[in-house]
Amino acid sequence: RAGSTGEDGFELLAPPGAPVLERLAAELLRLEPLVRPGGAYCLDILRMEAGLPRVGADIPSGTVTPIKASLAWTLDQSKMRHHLMFGWQRLFFQLAKGPKLRRVGLLLDGPAHAGCRLLSNPHRQPIGTVASTAWSPALQRRVAMAYVRPEYA
Structure with a gap:
């Protein structure tokens, strides 16, 4: 059982053409x-x-x-408060000052790929970098994750 997409699901690993997968796929299609x-x-x-x-x-x-x-929501607050987490000093510093870059999700109007620089509008100053992109059939446009300066997050 896995949930790497934010939804409940199952991942089955088997050699291509394995009879058990063929039977399971046929039964799933029959039921749903x-x-x-x-x-x-x-x-x-x-x-x-x-x-x-x-x-x-x-x-990265x-x-x-x-x-x-x-x-930040994934950090154990008790371990942070009691300094029981590796790197707690750096985390406290970043929480107090804020990081230089933040991860954000983007909806893109044009093509882009990992590593593309993001420019501000209208001054065209560098504000971040694209980490990954994919075409979203549900949204009918490209989605991306990027790291941008906090004032643009």
Whole structure:
């Protein structure tokens, strides 16, 4: 049982064409005609639409704190207060001063890819960088996660 998209779900791993998967898919389609199989890209789109970051894509491994990643709500407040959390000094500093960049979700009007610089409007000054993008069939436009200066978050 897994929930990497913000929804309850199941991930089944088996060799391609495994008979058990074929039977399971046939039974699911019989019981729920609207159910469709989806791959990793479908899960990635759902995850991005839900605003859930992925370590390695939206959260560079080892370089981003929960504060910068807009995940302060995941920190154990008791451990923070009692200084029982590794890196608590840096986290307190970022909570007090705010990070230089914050992770945000974006709806894009045009093409973009990971690594694209974001420019302010109308002065066209750099304000951040795109972390990841995907086409959202539900929204009929591109969605992205990016790191931007706090005043633009």
